Amino acid sequence: MLHALVLAAGKGTRMCSTVPKVLQPILGEPMLLYVLEAVATVCEQDNTSVLVGHKSELVKQSIHSKGITFIEQGEQLGTGHALYVAWEQLQHQGVDRLLVVNGDVPLLSHSHLHSLLTYFDEEQLDIAFLTTTVEETGDYGVVIRENEKVYAIIEAKDLDPSLYSELNEINTGIYVFSMQKIAPLLPYLTNNNIKGEYYITQLISLAVENGLSVGAICLEDNKELLGVNTPLELVESEEILREKICLYWLMKGVHIHNYLSVSISPTVEIEPGTVIYGPCTITGKTMIGEDVVIEPYCYIHNATIHSGVNVRSFSHIDSASLGSHSRVGPFARLRPDVLLGNNVRIGNFVEIKKSTVGSNVAINHLSYIGDATIGEKTNIGAGTITCNYDGSVKHSTTIGSNVFVGSITALIAPISIGDNSTIGAGSVITKSVQANTLALSRSEQKAWQKK
Ligand code: UD1
Ligand code: MG
Numbered sequence: 001m002l003h004a005l006v007l008a009a010g011k012g013t014r015m016c017s018t019v020p021k022v023l024q025p026i027l028g029e030p031m032l033l034y035v036l037e038a039v040a041t042v043c044e045q046d047n048t049s050v051l052v053g054h055k056s057e058l059v060k061q062s063i064h065s066k067g068i069t070f071i072e073q074g075e076q077l078g079t080g081h082a083l084y085v086a087w088e089q090l091q092h093q094g095v096d097r098l099l100v101v102n103g104d105v106p107l108l109s110h111s112h113l114h115s116l117l118t119y120f121d122e123e124q125l126d127i128a129f130l131t132t133t134v135e136e137t138g139d140y141g142v143v144i145r146e147n148e149k150v151y152a153i154i155e156a157k158d159l160d161p162s163l164y165s166e167l168n169e170i171n172t173g174i175y176v177f178s179m180q181k182i183a184p185l186l187p188y189l190t191n192n193n194i195k196g197e198y199y200i201t202q203l204i205s206l207a208v209e210n211g212l213s214v215g216a217i218c219l220e221d222n223k224e225l226l227g228v229n230t231p232l233e234l235v236e237s238e239e240i241l242r243e244k245i246c247l248y249w250l251m252k253g254v255h256i257h258n259y260l261s262v263s264i265s266p267t268v269e270i271e272p273g274t275v276i277y278g279p280c281t282i283t284g285k286t287m288i289g290e291d292v293v294i295e296p297y298c299y300i301h302n303a304t305i306h307s308g309v310n311v312r313s314f315s316h317i318d319s320a321s322l323g324s325h326s327r328v329g330p331f332a333r334l335r336p337d338v339l340l341g342n343n344v345r346i347g348n349f350v351e352i353k354k355s356t357v358g359s360n361v362a363i364n365h366l367s368y369i370g371d372a373t374i375g376e377k378t379n380i381g382a383g384t385i386t387c388n389y390d391g392s393v394k395h396s397t398t399i400g401s402n403v404f405v406g407s408i409t410a411l412i413a414p415i416s417i418g419d420n421s422t423i424g425a426g427s428v429i430t431k432s433v434q435a436n437t438l439a440l441s442r443s444e445q446k447a448w449q450k451k
Pocket of ligand 2: 102
């Protein structure tokens with residue numbers, strides 16, 4: 001039986017962040033989720049374990065996939081120790097082939113893993129691992145071969161550059177082990193090296209010394225296989241994926257202008273014919289219909305944008321749904337739980353939160369609408385505020401259809417305004433207004449002749 005083990009217990013010191021390394025985001029999604037997605041293409045989730053340790057609760061919470069099990073590595077004493085701890089848990093589960101994947105290789109894909117597993121099976125190996133070539137071997141473990149045959153991986157810190165300066169093949173941290181053959185070697189791992197850690201890579205030389213068959217398959221110059229350990233490597237990987245995703249959508253018929261400045265998460269769906277102008281960022285489970293136009297400098301997260309919508313420049317949209325042919329912005333902010341009907345007009349400096357807005361409504365300038373329901377064809381004048389918060393509790397506002405709210409109106413919630421009503425500009429409305437009513441609360445204007 002094939003089991004997959006993803007190593008995700010390390011702290012990631014070189015990342016200089018309080019966020020565990022495997023949770024560092026790439027296009028808005030934690031690195032670990034990419035790795036698990038790739039692993040899921042070759043191994044069932046019921047047969048997948050994630051080794052956790054540093055901030056393990058946070059790491060576990062980020063994974064919603066059912067079936068995946070977690071193994072705790074109390075102290076993180078190195079990748080060799082990680083395998084040792086995991087094997088203590090897995091050894092009675094009938095695992096024969098163990099796929100081990102570092103949790104910091106976010107661009108890993110099905111084809112890489114498929115190549116490795118096929119190579120392992122066809123060559124009948126006891127250990128197979130994936131390598132690639134780089135110009136500078138940097139912090140990676142370097143693969144040592146003699147007459148083409150692999151016989152060791154030497155970690156960067158332990159490498160004598162005068163002996164191995166010519167080498168450019170590195171270990172990518174993705175292995176398949178025949179566990180029955182490898183298990184007897186685990187107790188022989190030592191931490192007798194410059195970092196004082198137990199290295200999984202020591203298994204290569206141990207296996208060769210013990211007459212086991214070891215092979216490495218080299219996918220040359222493959223940047224997708226590079227482990228991410230530093231902020232620079234994080235953004236380099238992100239950039240590779242960002243460009244790949246933009247090219248994918250361009251090929252699918254999405255017009256992405258200035259695409260070098262457009263960032264689209266892999267979880268986003270876009271219909272052909274939509275036009276996006278960079279720079280902009282579109283993340284989360286955003287769905288964009290056809291013939292939508294997104295102008296530059298927009299941030300869109302977890303939104304549903306129906307066909308024909310125009311999102312104008314500098315708009316910030318988070319977890320909102322925009323009905324077809326609506327127009328939002330420039331400089332609009334839609335916060336979570338906003339539901340706009342069709343053909344709605346939201347103009348500049350309008351903020352809407354947790355509200356349902358009916359079709360053909362216009363809120364064109366300088367307003368705050370929160371905890372409100374607005375019927376169809378209503379016009380909300382410039383500077384209208386739903387005063388939803390009394391200092392401790394949020395209250396709701398209901399505005400009917402065909403209502404005209406004059407400019408600079410404060411609606412003190414809880415309150416409702418009936419259909420076809422008109423609110424005079426400059427009013428502070430504290431009591432609900434019946435349907436078909438004109439209400440205003442303006443104080444009488446007085447004037448005195450100047451002396
Ligand atoms: C490792 C390899 C190196 C390879 C590189 C590829 C070792 C000793 N070295 O180095 O040969 O070129 O990956 O990217 O394995 N982890 C644990 N528990 C621990 C330590 C680490 O779970 O005690 C996890 C980390 O969370 C990480 C993975 O193992 O996901 C690899 O650890 P990392 O510290 O990144 O190893 P590298 O120095 O990159
Ligand atoms: Mg690493």
